[in-house]
Amino acid sequence: MANKRAYEIAFVGLKPGLHEFRYDLDEKFFLERGVTDLEHPQAQIKMLLDKNAGFMLLTFEIGGSAGSICDRCGNPLKLDLWDEFKMLVKLVDNPIEMNEQEEDPDVFYISRNESHLDVENWLYEFVLLSVPMQKVCANDENGRSTCNEEVLEKLKIMKESHNETLSNSIWKGLDKFKGN
Ligand SMILES: [Zn+2]
Known part of the structure; x- marks a missing residue:
């Protein structure tokens, strides 16, 4: 995807209220960013943008899959990626200072003069955060490990x-x- 602006939202032109965006991230997206421990990762993200006066609330609904290997027995595994993340974007006069001071990772500041919002890094980070911590073979219907x-x-x-x-x-x- 050569288009650098593919993940930029021209929010200034949006009406107040809810807007929906969809992103399909393929294996190339992750490879270009150095992800090597997942096989054929791909993700579909539904992002809701709630535009208000002075702030925007973003909700990222992650879905997708990736291949990996079982931590216990080494068998190939298919991981389901599924999670939801929220991000509060506030428009302020001094975003650099505010971002330095802010301790809440779910709050981000941009300038009041800004017209675009780049969500590429969030898409990337949130998909990686959706990868299950424990990568082991699932249990069968009798509750026994399929390792x-x-x-x-x-x-x-x-x-x-x-x-x-x-x-x-x-x-x-x-x-x-x-x-x-
Ligand atoms: Zn296993």
């Missing part, structure tokens, strides 16, 4: 033999004291 049993069994054996070596070396260390 790759074979891999889990191997991991368990590796862990046990590691613990055994560890306790053996502890006993060896104690044997020295016994000899004294």
